[in-house]
């Protein structure tokens with residue numbers, strides 16, 4: 518039985534049969550332990566009153582009397598001292614009364630076959646239609662000794678109420694079985710739909726939507742599956758876009774290098790052109806090298822396990838060091854720099870955080886025209902530090918502002934394009950800041966330039 522539906526039905530039937538057997542066994546055990554004795558006493562009383570009536574009566578038709586009693590719901594067996602036997606009422610299924618039991622009653626003792634019926638698990642005590650499962654009493658009539666054996670005739674005793682109850686149980690059993698079939702089908706339908714959807718995801722098709730509107734666990738599973746599929750689809754789109762961006766960004770410098778290398782092969786090339794072509798090759802090679810380093814860095818940041826190696830260090834010292842490294846550019850572009858730096862000891866990965874400050878500062882330097890101004894602030898609060906890097910450079914238009922943290926995104930204006938870059942720096946910055954459980958924001962600096970604000974918790 519492979520399908521869940523088949524298993525469900527099989528289990529239901531097994532459970533119904535199992536509970537039926539269990540109910541039978543417990544009722545039968547209860548009869549053997551509890552009711553058997555009481556039944557024996559009750560029936561002995563009835564038999565005794567019949568015997569007393571016959572013994573005390575004169576000139577009655579005993580056969581007729583016993584027939585009437587049998588018709589009232591009993592099976593009777595009468596043996597006289599000459600072992601002449603007579604049955605009244607329906608016959609017994611098994612006539613297994615022992616010789617000894619007959620002798621015992623003819624000798625004046627009562628026989629308690631009901632009480633002494635052996636307790637067998639699968640033998641129905643109450644219903645066991647045997648001559649041995651009777652009570653026996655002696656009586657005398659017209660000077661002759663008799664033994665009277667009696668047990669209720671179960672078939673006659675079965676009244677309309679019993680049939681009604683039996684019918685009710687049967688209807689209940691059939692109705693519950695049919696309802697289980699419908700419920701099982703309804704329960705399993707969404708699972709079948711989910712299975713089909715997982716197969717689609719397995720084939721990298723992330724576009725399907727599930728039509729499962731339920732509030733229960735299966736509904737929750739379907740919802741989570743839908744969210745997961747959408748995420749996978751989004752990741753798949755990003756991955757494909759990323760690969761195409763990477764190939765494009767590698768392709769253009771490689772084409773430039775190839776083209777200028779071919780030009781360099783011209784023996785009659787002027788010295789100035791040769792130097793200029795070699796410079797293009799050099800700068801394109803540097804660009805490729807930077808691109809490779811940044812891609813490697815991004816890959817390490819993308820790992821599931823955080824690559825951070827957290828240490829305690831002086832953030833103010835690190836910032837000063839980065840500024841020192843790029844001071845020559847400040848001088849070259851005649852940029853003014855103002856700083857307000859608090860002393861901060863923080864927990865973080867100094868190597869990755871250095872990349873953050875380097876990127877933000879080099880961007881400010883790159884995108885600010887000669888003679889511009891840059892401001893750097895490091896402010897310490899109780900639970901966090903705030904680093905602000907502002908410039909009054911070319912600024913970022915509103916449309917680009919929302920996208921500058923995207924991988925490979927570069928503002929589409931001619932000034933940015935002239936300056937050159939990979940479009941990976943800010944996505945690295947954002948990822949490092951997020952890994953430190955911090956945040957980064959960008960805004961216009963008045964009507965000229967840009968402000969980047971990084972907030973980091975002091976871990």
Ligand code: ADP
Nearest residue numbers: 880881884912921927928938939940941942943
């Ligand atoms: P890039 O290598 O191009 O500088 P980034 O990811 O560092 O890549 O920056 C993405 C884009 O954001 C840049 O191409 C530029 O358009 C814009 N940008 C970043 N910083 C500044 C800034 N300080 N002033 C103006 N534009 C900026």
